[in-house]
Amino acid sequence: MKTTNKIHYVYKITNLNPTDERLYYIGVKSSLDPDNDNYMGSSKYLDEAMKEIGSEHFKKEVLSTWETRKEAVQEEIRLHEYFDVARNKLFYNKAKQKSDGFDCYGASFVFSDSHKLKISEKLKGITRSDKTKSLMGENHADVSGTNNPMFGNGYKNSGKNHYLNMMSEEERKSWISKNLIGRNIQFSPQAKENISNGAKNRKRGICPHCNNEADMSNLKQYHYDKCLKHPTNGDKNKKSRELICPNCGKIGTSIGPMKQWHFDNCKFIKL
Numbered sequence: 001m002k003t004t005n006k007i008h009y010v011y012k013i014t015n016l017n018p019t020d021e022r023l024y025y026i027g028v029k030s031s032l033d034p035d036n037d038n039y040m041g042s043s044k045y046l047d048e049a050m051k052e053i054g055s056e057h058f059k060k061e062v063l064s065t066w067e068t069r070k071e072a073v074q075e076e077i078r079l080h081e082y083f084d085v086a087r088n089k090l091f092y093n094k095a096k097q098k099s100d101g102f103d104c105y106g107a108s109f110v111f112s113d114s115h116k117l118k119i120s121e122k123l124k125g126i127t128r129s130d131k132t133k134s135l136m137g138e139n140h141a142d143v144s145g146t147n148n149p150m151f152g153n154g155y156k157n158s159g160k161n162h163y164l165n166m167m168s169e170e171e172r173k174s175w176i177s178k179n180l181i182g183r184n185i186q187f188s189p190q191a192k193e194n195i196s197n198g199a200k201n202r203k204r205g206i207c208p209h210c211n212n213e214a215d216m217s218n219l220k221q222y223h224y225d226k227c228l229k230h231p232t233n234g235d236k237n238k239k240s241r242e243l244i245c246p247n248c249g250k251i252g253t254s255i256g257p258m259k260q261w262h263f264d265n266c267k268f269i270k271l
Contacts, residue, residue, distance in 0.1 A: 006030040008072035009065045010079065013041055013092075015049065017057040021178075022049070023171075025092040026085060028076040030069055034062050046092040090178070228253075 011034075013025040025046050031037040040050065040060060050058060063079075066072040080086075085093035187195070202215040207223035209230045214223070224230075243252050245262035247269045252258040259265070 006032055007034050007065050008067070008069045009034040010063045010072055010075045012061045012063055013046065014059045014061070015053075015057065016059055017053055019049075019053060021089050022092050023090050024083075026063075026076065026079050026083070027093075028069075028072045030072070034065060041092075043092045043094070045094065049092070 008028070008030045010026070010028050013027070015023050022045070025041050025043055027041045027043075029037060029039050031039070040046070040055065040058065046058075064072075064075055066075065080093065083091065085091040086095055202217075204213060204215050205219050206213045207219055207227050209227040210223065212219075212223060225232075243255065243258045243262075244250070245252075245258065245266055247266035248262065250258075250262055250266075252262070
């Protein structure tokens with residue numbers, strides 16, 4: 001029996017044949033049958049791309065479903081914030097969803113002179129209350145941080161529609177790389193102090209097989225039962241991890257340093 005209650009869902013649209021760097025669109029919709037809903041977003045930029053290269057080159061995926069529209073919008077807000085869609089060049093979204101509308105921070109809009117004139121004419125003669133004037137002025141109330149009535153009520157994952165992986169591994173690596181290139185990240189003194197204190201307070205331990213001291217996360221990942229000096233691992237495990245540079249013959253067991261200094265980056269590479 002077909003349900004008469006709408007299902008609220010968050011979706012992602014992917015451009016499978018991109019002509020520029022834009023690839024994704026994240027939106028929210030309510031439908032009786034999300035899997036067969038042909039709705040493809042409200043972005044004019046996405047619509048223009050579909051008309052240019054054809055809608056058959058765009059794939060729509062349902063990321064999660066929710067019992068209420070409010071919950072679905074909250075998930076959309078979380079994803080928009082996480083990927084910073086208003087400024088992220090990989091997204092067709094030019095505004096981030098908020099609980100009270102869209103935040104266009106970072107988006108670039110250029111109005112024509114005629115459009116500016118129309119806006120000016122529309123605003124002429126409007127009488128605003130003292131409260132509105134105070135909110136629009138420079139001396140409006142500070143609602144940042146703990147002054148915000150919503151402070152501390154951040155998104156909490158209910159577990160029902162746990163969002164595990166939106167991008168493939170290669171897409172995620174590409175997105176991280178493009179967004180970090182040329183970025184000069186500056187931390188405030190307080191942030192540096194918090195990072196330092198966090199590192200100092202991490203629980204540490206000693207591997208019983210190699211006596212290496214490290215924080216518990218590293219010990220669990222590389223030591224204890226996985227330690228190269230563990231009786232059941234020994235030379236067999238070490239040999240299975242050996243990497244040999246074809247240019248200089250260097251043998252190593254750490255993938256990161258070997259990729260950084262050998263193989264395609266080896267100083268003995270034959271040009």
